[in-house]
Amino acid sequence: MTATDGETDTAAQIARFVASLREQPLPRAVADMAKQSLVDWFAVCFAALEDREARLAAETIHAWRSQGEAVAFDGRTGSAAPIALINGTFAHALDFDDFHLASVHHVGAPTFAAAMALGMDRGLGGAEVLRAFVAGFEVGVRWGMNGTGVALADAGWHPTAVMGTLSSAAACATLLQLDETHIERGVNFAASQVAGLMASAGSIAKPLLVGKAACSGVMSATLAASGALPPPGLLQQEKGVLSVLFQRRIDPPYPPLDGEWQSLQNTFKPYAACQLTHASIDAARQLAAQISPDDILTVHACVNPLAPKVASHRSPRTPLQAKFSLTHCIAMSLLGHSALPQDFTDESVNAPETTRLRDRIEIVTLEQIGRASARLQVTLKSGQQIVQDVAAAAGSPERPMSMEATAGKFMQSATPLLGKDAGRLLETLKNFEHAGAMEAVARLMKATCAL
Known part of the structure; x- marks a missing residue:
């Protein structure tokens, strides 16, 4: 596949980063932040199970009768893409999920929805999912930095619906261990599917956009893995997706994937509101x-x-x-x-x-x-x-929530559903890189089907 103009460097940069991340251990602080993000993701998804419209969305998607080993938060199973759609919707339904302030991106909601669903469906482990989340985080948020995320929201686009598709695709490409050529293809598939209106805020349509970003990420990576060919050049400056959304050239289109780990700037919400x-x-x-x-x-x-x-x-x-x-x-x-x-x-x-x-x-x-x-x-x-x-709201980078506070948020959400098993699940999530963690988590998620 031959890309054009500025897109060549951008897509290749993303592909090199995603491929190289498999070859090095994650820094301890980055791995710890990934686990805190996972605990928070579970907390907000469990809390959303009481939301009527999120449950209606899940019922609608389950009616497709997909088959697979991925587990939704209502305890039912299906194939990776529709389960990612369900869980991404649950994760954003209460607007209680994590947030990267610089990019205006709720990274965890779509990225973990995609990575967990694909990981479960393919029988992969927790350590692989955590690494995939970090890859998706670092790739996705850079699309919204240098003021681009703020500009998207200001122009009426939902930033997470845009960036979450790329985050999810990069995470899934990491899980599938795609080579650089196929990662580039996955990124272009993802870019072809972005959109979502900020006017949907205040309705179930907004969390559905986040679920759709997760679903699109799964589809993008798996299509690339299958050998399907997307149109090239969708991340280039002149004719790429951001330039189309803004109807003007965006320069620079994508910051370098080096220097500070942006995942260390993730934040968690003490309040269930915007x-x-x-x-x-x-x-x-x-x-x-x-x-x-x-x-x-x-x-x-x-x-x-x-x-x-x-x-x-x-x-x-x-x-x-x-x-x-x-x-x-x-x-x-x-x-x-x-x-x-x-x-x-x-x-x-x-x-x-x-x-x-x-x-x-x-x-x-x-x-x-x-x-x-x-x-x-x-x-x-x-x-x-x-x-x-x-000067700085609770949960912002200047006043971050600790793992202990995030664990408390988790226990408030999970205990009414799981009882004493909530504490067991929390410990498993805190040690998600250990062998057998994914299987244990899937078993406890299925326990919610009695709701």
Whole structure:
């Protein structure tokens, strides 16, 4: 296959990196971050099993009656691609999943969905899946760096639907041990399938886009392995996918795959809402300890300009819309809620005290405020003004969640489903590189089928 122009170097660079990663041990910190990402992925998928629309999506896909050894989080099995679609949807259904801030990419949701499904279906081990995740992470996030991920979101594209396809394809190519030629083909297959509208935020369509990215990654790598030929040049500058999405040349199209491990910059969410609401939630929770909601006259929320574009639902009517509503997340936090999955219900979204407080909140955008920062200026009915600044939201790179905190998140989600087996599964995930871990995990995932 002959590529053209800038794509030759980009595709070849990706192929060389993915192929070379098989030949070297992962740095300890990178391997540990991969395992923490896996624990978090399981936590958010288990939590999503109570989501009605995610379960409806899973039922629809199971009706295809695929056959294979991959296990979905509802305990049923099938072939790798549809199970990746199901699990990727579960992973993003609550918007509680991991996030790479620089690229605006929820890497774990599609990448682990693809790698776990293909790994189970092919009888591969946990160590291979962890290595595949790292490969997918490093390859995928670079597509969104240098401001490209932010620009995608600003233009109305869902960054994870774009980058997640490449992340998943690179992970699956690693699992299949493809040579450089076939990796390049897999990357081009992946590039041919990207898209997804940010306007889907606040509906089941958005997590389905993430599941589709995982499914497309499986298909891309397995098609390349079969000898199928994609169109060349889909990552080049002039006519490549990003230039098409933006309708202008993107330069540079892809940062070098060397230097810092971007996987060490992965972050995990303490709140089950859009990451762009997290700093405001932090500030509101701090204010809730100082003032009564009944005393509030107005709230001015000063945030990054991207925040109201993504978290845009001013008056949400459903729990999914509420997760993408700055005004709702601030109001519920001022009312003492913790912004966990159980706080986003039909009742809480439409509660009179919440809607009244939402109407008192004004969003102000300031370029100098970072995406993990916020300032809330509260004016009380007495005339007193209180300001609460958050320089770095909980879970952001400056205030990262520890493995212990992520394990706590996992236990909250898994214990209602698995009982005492939740602790056993957690230990297995923490030691996922050990022989037999994948089989043990598959057995415990099947235990959820009784739901």
